[in-house]
Amino acid sequence: MSATTEAPPAAVAAPAPPRHTGRLAGLMNAVAPRARLVAIVGGILAIVGSQLPWATFVLNEGAYPELATLPLGFTGFRLHLVVLGLATIVVAVLRVPAVHRIVRALGIGATAVAVINGLYITAEGGGLGAITASDGAVAFGAVVALIGGVLIILAGAAGGVEPRPELDWALPLWIEWILLVVIFVLMLLVVAAGLTSGGQGGVVNPYSGAVFLSFLGAAGGAFAALNASGLLGYVATLSERHRVFSVIVLLVVALGLPLTSAGTEYWMTVASNIGVYAATAIGLNIVVGLAGLLDLGYVAFLGIGAFVAANLSGAAASTIGIHLPFLLVMVISAVVAGIFGAIVGSPTLRVRGDYLAIVTLAFGEIFVRSAQNNIGGLTGGANAIPNIPAVAVGGFKFNDSITIGALRLPSGVMYYVLIVLLVAGVMLVFGNLKNSRLGRAWIAIREDEDAAAAMGIRTGPIKILAFLLGAMLAGLAGAFFAHKTGVVAYDSFRFLESVTLLAAVILGGMGTIPGAVLGASILFVLPEKLREFSDYRLLIFGLALVLIMRFRPQGIVADKHRKAELAEIPEDAAKEGPGPLPTSVAP
C-alpha cells in the first residue's frame, strides 16, 4: 500500500508561508505563518458556536429546528457544525497532505451552515436581535460559528492552497470491488438524506427549506474536502479501472432509491420527472455538447414524442384512438421525433452558429403554436389530451403500489424503475456514441467545421444525424412522459422549457455523460425543496445562467475536451473577424 502525493515532502514538513498579493494581502500574510493554528481556533469556534443557543426566542412561525433557543445539541445542523469543526482540527493537527486545501473546503461548509441558519432565523425573527441578544436572552451561536468558519477559510487560503494530491493505491481486486460498492451505497444514502432533509416543506414544517440548504452547505463542504484530499479522485480512478463493474453497481444502487428514506410516492414522481428531463437533456447534449449545434427549440421533440404516445395510448380524447403496447409506442415516438429532428436539422446544411440557433427557435415556436391550435386534430389544442392510461403489463398498472411480503413500495415505483433503466440506456448510447468514430466526427465539427470537412468528414449528414439521434432520445422520453403525467398539453413545451433543458446541460457540464443528469436533477430538486421562494424561481434561474457563464462555463462536471476549449481564448485568437458593420448606404 503506497500513497503517492504530488506535493513535495518539503511542503508537508515546514512549508514556507506563501506571500500574498492583491486584495486582503495584508491579512493573508499576517495569518500565513500560523495558518494551522488559526484553523484550529476556527474549528473550536465552530464547535463552540454550534453549542451556543442560535435563536433568542421561539419564532412566530414555529420553533426553529434543533431546539435552537437552548444551548447544547448534537442533531441536525449543529451536528454538522461539530463534525466540520472536528474535522478541521483533526486535519490541521495531523497535517495530512493538502491540509490547507481541505481546511478551506471545510471552512466554506461551516460558513455556509452558519450563514444559512443565521439568515433564516434573522429573517423569520425580524431582525438581528433574533440571533444575538434580545429581552435578556442571548444566542450568539450563528455569530460565533460564522467567525469560526471565516477563520477556517482564511487559514486555508492564507496557508497556501496546495495542488490536489493524486492518490492511487493498488489493492486486491475484491477489496476494490467492495470499496466501490460501499462508496456507491454511501452516496445513495447521502442523496436520500439530502432529498428528505427537512422533511416535506409545508405549513406544518416551515423551515424545511432552511434545513435543506444547511444540509446542502454542510454536505458540499464535506464533499469539497474529500475532493481536496484526493480521495474522490481515487474513487474516480477506481471506478475507471473497474468501469463495467461500477456502471452495474451504480445502476443497482440507483434502483435502490425506493428502499431508502426517499422511497415515497412524491420523490418517485419527482425522480421520474427528473429522468424525463435528464434523458431529453442527454439528447440535447449530443446536439449541443458534442456537435456544437445550439438548439433553442429542443423541447419540441419531447412534445412530439409525448403527443405521438398520447395518440397511440387509447386515450379517449385522441382522434386516432388505437392502443398499441407501450414498448412499440416508445419506438414509434422515438422514430417520429427523430424524423422531425432530421427535418429541423436539415437547415444545418446551410446555416451555422447563431443563425442555426434562431432557426431551431423558430421551429420550436411553430410547434407550440401548432399544438395550441390542435393541428390536424392530433394535439387536443387547448383541451390537451387528458386521461392517458397508465402503462400496464398484464393486469399490473404502473401507478399501483407494490407489496412484496412486508415490504411495501410506493406507487410510482415502477415508473421510477422504468425511467432509471431508460436513462441508463440513453447514457449507454451516449457514452458509446461519444467515443465512436461518429462522436469524434461531431467533436471535430464542433471544434472547426471547415477543418473537419477538409479531413474528409461528410459534415452535412453527420450534423443531421446528431439532430436525428438527439431527437429520438427526446422522443423516447416523451412517450414515458405522456404515460406518467397522464395528460399532454401544449403548454408543457414552451420556450422556457427549452431554456431549462439547455441550462441543465450547461450546468451539469456540456458534452459529459453524468453532467446532463446532474443538471436536470439540480434544476428539478432545488425548486421542489425551496418552494417558499417560488415567486423568485425564474429570476434566480435567469441570474444563475448569467453567473454560471461568467464563472464556470464548463459546468459542474467539466468535459476534458471542453475544458480546453472553454478556457479564455487569447485576445488575438478570438478575433476571427466579427462581421463588419456594412452600412451600405450607397444604393
Next chain:
Amino acid sequence: MLSTFLSQIANGLVLGSLIALIALGYTMVYGIITLINFAHGEIFMVGAYGGLASMTYLLPTVITQRWYFALPIVLVVGALVSILVAVAMERFAYRPLRNAPRLAPLITALGVSVALQEAVRVFYPGATAAIPFPDLFIQGTLIIPIGDGVPIRYTGILLIVLSLVLAFGLERFVERTRMGRAMRATSQDRDVARLMGINPDRVIVLTFAIGGALAGIAGVLYGSYLNNINIDMGFQNGIFAFTAAVLGGIGNIRGAVIGGLVIGLVKALGGQYLPGGTAYDYVWIFVVLIIVLVFRPQGFFGETERVRA
C-alpha cells in the same frame, strides 16, 4: 376587399416600423460584437415600463394631461431607462465574456432576458398582468375614405414617421460622424481599430446605448399605440425584430428597417389571407425566417455570405 387589404397594410406598416426600431439595436450590436442579444427585446419592454413609471409616479397632472409636454418627456425617460439597463447589461454580463466561446454570451443573453422579465414582474407594482398605458399623442383614429374606410390611429402614424426619422438619423450618424466611423472600424476589426486610436470599449458601450435608446423609444410608442403593456411584450417582439434584422442582412441599418416592415406585413396579410387565419400569423413569420436563413442567409442587403461558426 380593397379597404380590408389596405387596413391590413396599414396594420403591418405600424407593427413593422415598431419592429424596425427594435431591429436597429439588434443589427448594430450584432454588427459590432457578433452577439445575438436576446435580451434586447427586454430592453424594449423595460423602456415601456420606465416611461409608464414616469407618467404614474413622477410627472404632475399638468404635464400628463397635455400630450405635447408629456410625449417628449416620457420618450426621454423611457430611452434613458433602456440605455441604463442596456449599458449595465453590457458592462456586467457581456463584457467579461468578450473572448469566451460563442455559446457563452448567447446563453448569458437568454439568462439576462429571463431575469429582466422576472425582475419587472416581481418588482414593478401590478406587472403580473397587463397594465394600462396612457395615450401620449392625439387621440383617435384617422379613417382614410377608401371603400369602407381604412382606419389608422394617429399614434400609429407617429410611430411610422418617428421610426423612419430615427433610422435615417442613425444611418447618417454611422456614415458621417467621427464616432460612426469608429463604429464601422471596430466592427470590421477591433484590433486594427484599437491601433488607430479608437477605444473599442467605448464604441461598444455607445452601440448598446444607441440600441437601448431606440428600443426605449419603441417601448413607449408601443404602449401609447396599444394603451397597455405586459412583461411578455419584449420577448415576442424581440424575436420578430431579430428576424427582421436577419431578413434585411444583419449589420445593415436600411435592411433592418425594410426587414421590419416585411415582418409586419407578413403578419398582417398572413393572418388575413393565408390558411389558418390569425391563429397561425406568428407561424408565417417564422416560416419566412427559416426560408430566408436557408436560402439567403446574408439577407436582402447582405453583401457576402458570411461564415459564422
Next chain:
Amino acid sequence: MDRKRTVVATAALIAGALALTACSTNRTEAGGASSGSSCDTSKGTLVVGFVAPLSGGLSALGLGMKNSADLAVNEANQQCKVPGYKLALQAEDDQSTAQIAGQAATKLASDPNVVGVIGTLNSSTAQSVAPILAQKKIVEISPANTNPSLTQGDNAASPARPNATYFRVATTDAVQGPFAAQYLVGTAGKKKIAVIDDGKTYGAGLAAAFAAEAQKRGATIVASEKVGEKDTDFSGVISKIRPLSPDAVYYGGEYPVAGPLSKQLADAGLNIPLMGGDGIVDDTYASLGGREGDLATSVGAPAEQLPSAKAFIDAYNAAGYKEPFSTYGALTYDATNVLIAGVGKGVGTGTFGDGSRDAVLQAVQSTSMDGATGKISFDQFGDTTSKVLTIYQVKGGKFAPVESGEFKAS
C-alpha cells in the same frame, strides 16, 4: 502598514456588526399569528392543500386565488370551524404545467394531514392532479376549471364521472357560453356576431359553447378568430372582421386581452359591444380599454345583492393582501369554505385520519351552503348545480349587474 490597516478595518467591521445587534425582532410569543387562540386546537394541525400557478405569467390569477383561500382558512380558524384542529393552508406552485402540478399533487397526497386540495387554475393541470388525489380519496375542489370532460368524462354523449373526489364551483363552458348567447341574441337582438378567443382551455371552450348556442338561436357567426394569450396588438384580427360588419363581438378569454381588444375595436371604428365570460369581469377591465356598454356573464347573483359577497370583498380588503383577489378570488374563497365545512362535518368531534376521508367526501358531495358567489351544491358529477348567472354591463367604468337568471338549456 498595509497589513495593520486591513486588520484594523476588519476589527472595525466586526465591532460594527456586533453593535448593529440592537435588538430588533418581531417576537410575539403568545400562540403565534392571528389565529384566534380562543379555539381548541389540541388535536393538531390539518392542512388545506392548494395548487395553482404562483410563478410566471399566470401568477396574477394564482396569487389572488391563494390569498382568497388563505382568507377562508384564517376565518375558519377564528370561528373554530373544525373542532380541535387548527387549519393551515399549504400553497404549491404548479408553474402552469401538468407535470409540475402532478408533483405538487403527489407531495400533498403523501401528507396524511392534508384534508383536501383547492385548485387548480388550468384545466390541463387539473387533468394530472385529479387522478392522483382520487387515488388517495382526497377531495379536490376547483374554483376555475371549466373543461366539461373533467367531471363528465371524455365521452359527452354518455357522461361518466372520472374522479369521484373531484368537484368544482366554477360553471362549465356548457352553461356560461349558452347563457351569454341567450342574452346577446335573444335580449340584445344581435344577429351578426364575431367570435374571438385566446386559444386556451377556458377561452376556446367558452367561445365554442357560445357560438353553438348563438347559431341555434338564429344568429350568424361572421368570423371565428384567435389571438395569442399574451398579445397586445389585435389590429390584424380587427381589420379582418371589420368588413364583415358584425354588430357584436364575443370574446372567450380573460381581461388583460379583452380590455385592450375592446378599445382597439372602437379605435378601428367598430363601435359594437364586446361580450365575455367571468374571465373579463375585473376592476381593471375598463382602465385597460374596456368601453361603456361592454357585456359579461358571471356566475351567481350579483355581489351587491348578496351580503356574503360583499362580506368577502370587505374581509379581503381588510386583510391587506398585496395582490388583488382577481377573477377567481370569490370562487376560491367559496371552494375553500366548502372544503372546510365538509371537513368539519366529516370529522365532527372525532379525530381525522384516513378513515375520515370517505366522510369528508360524503359531506362535500352533499354540500348546501350560501357562498360569496351564491348557493353552492354539487350534482352527481361534482359540478356545481348553481345555474344562476348574472349579465353585467360596463357603466361608469365598472361592471354593473343588468339581470340575473337561472340558465335553462334550450
